[in-house]
Amino acid sequence: MRNKNGIFWGLFLLLSAVILVVSQMHLLTYTLSFWTIVFSLFLLAVLIKSLVYFSIPGSVFSLAFLAILYAKPLGITNLVPWTILGAALLVSMGLSLILRPLLFKHRPWFNYKKGYTRGHHGPFVSFDYNAEPDMKTVDAPDVDVYVKMGNSVRYVKSDDFQTANVDVNMGEAKVYFDHVTVKDTAEINVNVSLGGVELYIPRDWNVVKNINNNMGNITENGTCNINGDDPDVVISGLVSLGNLKINYI
Structure with missing residues (x-):
């Protein structure tokens, strides 16, 4: 890969x-x-x-x-x-x-087997594809968001946030990370196809972007304010004919 x-x-x-x-x-x-x-x-x-x-x-x-x-x-x-x-x-x-x-099997930024596995970008967890898109608060270190032809809002709360997987196909998703703590590093994996994703991220995170853009639109709103002690958070994945907006709050 x-x-x-x-x-x-x-x-x-x-x-x-x-x-x-x-x-x-x-x-x-x-x-x-x-x-x-x-x-x-x-x-x-x-x-x-x-x-x-x-x-x-x-x-x-x-x-x-x-x-x-x-x-x-x-x-x-x-x-x-x-x-x-x-x-x-x-x-x-x-x-x-x-x-x-077939797509789940061959896409390197997602791994859909049960439990933790390690791909090109790091550890991943499986998605729950039976979940209905809605609005909820998630108190967990690992967060999965799946939206298909709908809308979803997630408010993430965690004292040891590690991974978020956001998969949007012909829908919209907003994910808020302003009430989480990253102890060392974390990763946000996005897969946007004919839809839109908005990420609300603390401005004191050191964000590293590793996103493949395929006829999509990736924008950032706000600026980072980091120092040497701030955690590293990698945003990786694919935006295909969709929109990804990163808001620093």
């Missing part, structure tokens, strides 16, 4: 070389403009990265935008862009439901 960035860039460079050579040799009957090539390379980069990180929304929507870009040579000009994007949304939702067990 550690070589995934290398695989991504390797495949991207190979495909870029093919596109460049083919376009310059005029082997295609359809003439490509400069900006068409630029957008094509960008969408191919997103597609490869989505495949490498097993992101269904990123893969489907990058293919949808490529279909819109090449509607004329593909003979689908009768399909308006909104039709293609609407179909992409339905396909993304369907494949996400069908392939969910």
Whole structure:
């Protein structure tokens, strides 16, 4: 799993070389403009990265935008862009439901076996996928938040916070960490797909971000105020066609 960035860039460079050579040799009957090539390379980069990180929304929507870009040579000009994007949304939702067990197995930032296991980023715990999204206070060192097509609010309280796993698919989640104590280090794992997550984090945490962004939006609100004695908290995971907002409070 550690070589995934290398695989991504390797495949991207190979495909870029093919596109460049083919376009310059005029082997295609359809003439490509400069900006068409630029957008094509960008969408191919997103597609490869989505495949490498097993992101269904990123893969489907990058293919949808490529279909819109090449509607004329593909003979689908009768399909308006909104039709293609609407179909992409339905396909993304369907494949996400069908392939969910496979995605859990191959995503490096989550491990869904029972008990503690150690992956690329550290120890993880399993999710309870039968939980209904709602509003509650959680007094535990390890917190699991699962939202699918709904909303969830979690107020975390712990004297020894260690791990939070936040999985949001086509929903919204807000998680407050202002009433927790981190003795040494902690980790917050996020997986956002076609949804939004807001994290409310004490400004005296030394936050280390290790997040893969796949056509998503990651923003920060506020500033940190840390010193040498403050705990380290790693935020890792994937944001795919979604939003992650980190609020320092």
